[in-house]
Amino acid sequence: MSFFKRFKNKDPVALSKFITFVENQSKDYQKFLSRIYPLTGNAYRIGITGPPGSGKSTLTDKLVKKLSSEDKSVGIVAVDPTSPFTGGALLGDRIRMQTLLSLKDVFIRSMASRGCSGGLAKTTKEVILVLDAFGKDYIIIETVGVGQVELDVVDNCDTTLVVFTPESGDAIQTMKAGLMEIADIFVVNKSDREGATRLVCELDSFLDLRREKGKASKDGWGFPVISVQATHNVGIDSLWEKIKQHKKFIQDNGILEAKRKVQIRSEIKRLMENRIKEITEKRVDEYMDIEETVKKVLAGEDDPYSASERFLKVAKLL
Ligand SMILES: Nc1nc2c(ncn2[C@@H]2O[C@H](COP(=O)(O)OP(=O)(O)O)[C@@H](O)[C@H]2O)c(=O)[nH]1
Numbered sequence: 001m002s003f004f005k006r007f008k009n010k011d012p013v014a015l016s017k018f019i020t021f022v023e024n025q026s027k028d029y030q031k032f033l034s035r036i037y038p039l040t041g042n043a044y045r046i047g048i049t050g051p052p053g054s055g056k057s058t059l060t061d062k063l064v065k066k067l068s069s070e071d072k073s074v075g076i077v078a079v080d081p082t083s084p085f086t087g088g089a090l091l092g093d094r095i096r097m098q099t100l101l102s103l104k105d106v107f108i109r110s111m112a113s114r115g116c117s118g119g120l121a122k123t124t125k126e127v128i129l130v131l132d133a134f135g136k137d138y139i140i141i142e143t144v145g146v147g148q149v150e151l152d153v154v155d156n157c158d159t160t161l162v163v164f165t166p167e168s169g170d171a172i173q174t175m176k177a178g179l180m181e182i183a184d185i186f187v188v189n190k191s192d193r194e195g196a197t198r199l200v201c202e203l204d205s206f207l208d209l210r211r212e213k214g215k216a217s218k219d220g221w222g223f224p225v226i227s228v229q230a231t232h233n234v235g236i237d238s239l240w241e242k243i244k245q246h247k248k249f250i251q252d253n254g255i256l257e258a259k260r261k262v263q264i265r266s267e268i269k270r271l272m273e274n275r276i277k278e279i280t281e282k283r284v285d286e287y288m289d290i291e292e293t294v295k296k297v298l299a300g301e302d303d304p305y306s307a308s309e310r311f312l313k314v315a316k317l318l
């Protein structure tokens with residue numbers, strides 16, 4: 001049977017192979033992606049972000065079990081250099097996540113984010129597409145909340161959860177990182193610990209302003225704050241309800257479609273930019289003696305502005 005046929009027939013081995021193929025950016029992988037593209041667009045993407053140790057993996061584990069119990073198929077993509085999926089530093093967590101592997105219709109892929117600007121591994125978007133084409137109902141994307149990464153996540157997700165913990169300083173730190181701007185649902189995890197109630201109040205009062213603003217327009221989302229204990233499976237049902245509410249909300253208000261448009265637009269631009277960068281690098285090697293130019297600039301005989309323009313013209317890129 002052909003590889004595609006097996007993929008279409010939901011053969012998990014074909015899925016796994018396909019993902020590796022894409023991750024390695026093997027020859028003609030983009031052709032394969034364009035071939036499966038018509039099958040995409042049905043998976044719902046949930047982003048889970050927040051500081052390391054806040055309980056994202058534990059929460060993912062519990063959510064996936066919940067989804068599974070409702071007969072939904074799930075793909076998990078974990079992009080986290082410290083993630084138990086990749087490093088193995090946190091053995092306990094790795095074992096915990098492995099319990100998911102025995103569930104039917106759950107697929108886990110972890111990707112290292114190191115060395116890739118923006119934090120999301122370079123081919124994460126493609127991996128998400130493959131899972132989508134394969135027919136996953138939901139794709140959960142876990143990523144550690146450090147800086148720019150979250151913006152990438154939100155670009156690719158339909159509902160974004162930000163996980164906080166009562167540990168002091170958490171909320172303030174995360175606010176700085178801009179997490180408040182990107183979250184649809186605020187999760188206070190480890191509510192078995194002291195300070196959880198206070199954190200919920202803090203978040204609530206912080207969000208009140210935004211909620212008020214939302215009320216002025218018909219499509220105001222309530223930005224809920226949900227208190228959970230991932231390890232003890234407390235609050236997971238309400239969290240799942242909120243996710244479904246948000247899904248319905250963005251579907252009913254045309255927000256999902258708008259998000260998808262933004263995703264597609266940035267995807268087309270990203271692909272073109274990557275390609276142009278590739279071409280530029282190749283042409284620079286071909287047409288330009290960059291070391292010689294550097295020397296001249298240093299000696300005051302040339303300048304970077306005219307040198308770059310000149311070379312782009314010589315290389316027929318301008
Ligand atoms: N007390 C408590 N600990 C939790 C809870 N959820 C997760 N943890 C613990 O927090 C640690 C980090 O969890 P993990 O899911 O790996 O966090 P991640 O780095 O955000 O993915 C682990 O030791 C978990 O057992 C919770 O609700 N209460």
Ligand SMILES: [Mg+2]
Nearest residue numbers: 056057083084
């Ligand atoms: Mg994790």
